Amino acid sequence: MKISVIGAGYVGLTTAACLAQIGHDVFCGESDLEKLTKLQNGVMPLFEPNLEDVIKAGRKAGRLHFGSTEDAIAWGDAIFICVGTPPLANGDADLSAIEGVARSIARHASGYRLVIEKSTVPVQTGAQLQRHLAAHSRNGLSYDVASNPEFLREGSSVEDFLHPDRIVIGVDSPRAENLLRQIYEPIIHQSFSCPVHTSCPSRKNPIFLATDTNSAELIKHASNSFLAMKISFINMVANLCEVVGADVTKVAQGMGLDPRIGPSFLNPGIGFGGFCFPKDVQAFIRIAEKSRCDFSLLREVEKINQRRVEHFVEKVRKELWVVRGKKIAVWGLAFKPNTDDVRFAPSIALMKALLDEGASVRAYDPEAMEKAKSVLPNITFCSDPYDAAEGADAVLIVTEWDEFRQTDWKRLRSIVDQPLVIDGRNVFSPEGISRNGFRYISIGRVDALPSQPPADEKIDAALALAGNTASEVVA
Ligand code: UDX
DSSP states (O other): OOEEEEOOSSEEEEEHHHHHTTTOOOEEEEHHHHHHHHHHTOOOOOOOTTHHHHHHHHHTTOOEEOOHHHHHHHHSSSEOOOOOOOOOTTTTOHHHHHHHHHHHHHHOSSSEEEEESSSOOOHHHHHHHHHHHHHHOOOHHHHHHHEEEEEEOOTTHHHHHHHSSSEEOOOHHHHHHHHHHHHHHHHHHTTTTTOSSSSOOOSSSOOOEEEHHHHHHHHHHHHHHHHHHHHHHHHHHHHHHHTTTTOOOHHHHHHHHHHHTOOOTOOOSSSOOOSHHHHHHHHHHHHHTTOOOOOHHHHHHHHHHHHHHHHHHHHHHHHHHHHHHHHEEEOOOOOSOOHHHOOOOOOHHHHHHHHHHHHHEEEEEEEEEHHHHHHOOSEEEEESSHHHHHTOOEEEEOOOOOOHHTOOOOHHHOOOSSSSSEOOOOSSSSHHHHHOOOOOOOOOSSOBBBOOOHHHHHHHHHHHHHHHOOHHHHH
């Protein structure tokens, strides 16, 4: 099928590349000329694992094209809207980019088109789109509007698109439903040749769930808000563990064994960030307020999250006594591993707090330093974790990149000024770190003092309990 994708951000690019991969003829439109030129010249405007290969394959096969929004609109029988919906100052989603695309579709498209909202939008946006298209259309345009929320995680968006748990569509006509089934047919039956996985993570066929448009729109906001609530819940439990001397890892493990709760999204830390959770929770609160439904539960979720960075800074203060003049190494800037995205990353608020208190900060991130430079001008960006830790009074772990799990503790011990690690993501087991001569402070667990190596068997038993292997945590 000929398909248009409007917007070449994380969602749009992944959607365009993967739809080309499963056999469609895709035209992706982008209004930012710098980004468009990069894409037309085969240069990636963002880092996302596997995406570059899928884009290359699509272009080589002649099934993936990049150009202007207008050219993209003229192309497809189905048009996926994947433009940004950033938060306004009051928490509402800014829908001006969606409105702009709807206006262009109304003006430039003719014949029948299926218009699909994939960007995260407030409930009833589909109905607004319908009205807008009706009011502005020329050239005998006829259309259906559908919702098809994305559940792509940055860092694994290609995998999530090709091997999803579920595909949700919101439709108000059988024609729209049939078209969307046709578009996703190879994914529904997992019948395409997977470009990136030699053994695919999940060959299970996804559930295809068709609802009305309003319900599909709500599914997206409700899912993200629920996951954010899970994270804030475990962060609150972590605070309690710190006070009473319990271990949040064990508590989360025990909770997660109940299938009604499940083990995922129970990792405590320095808080959730990124361009989805913070803005989606805010937008959902606003939707509820406007509908006069009391959703103060989500206000608490937000508040708990906002306090995470301050809670972490308090740990730094407690350890360093005076922060002014101290050298602090920050490992990780991206809001999570395997992405270069620093939007709403906890690292930004953390760094600002440390600088405000007069610390000097040396930071390292495997992928996110370029993007961080524009938002954090007053820190030193380093070439690797050891460079960042040179002469440090404390090493702070802010993003759980795999690279940090390979730390050479002997080397680190020889270059830091104080052997102190404060871990905002519980990457290591306290026993392993303290055995390497470091004081180790983490989230929701008892602080670990540097210790002499105990007998190997004892360490192995301790690590097994912590759910890690010796090679992961001990140099
Ligand atoms: C999310 C949703 O998962 C995805 O379905 C949706 O479509 C877009 O938003 P993403 O923003 O890429 O995806 O990140 P995700 O992996 O969900 O993590 C979000 C944040 O929560 C990160 O900052 C992460 O560090 C944090 N997190 C996640 C925790 O603090 N603890 C956890 O247990 C899980």
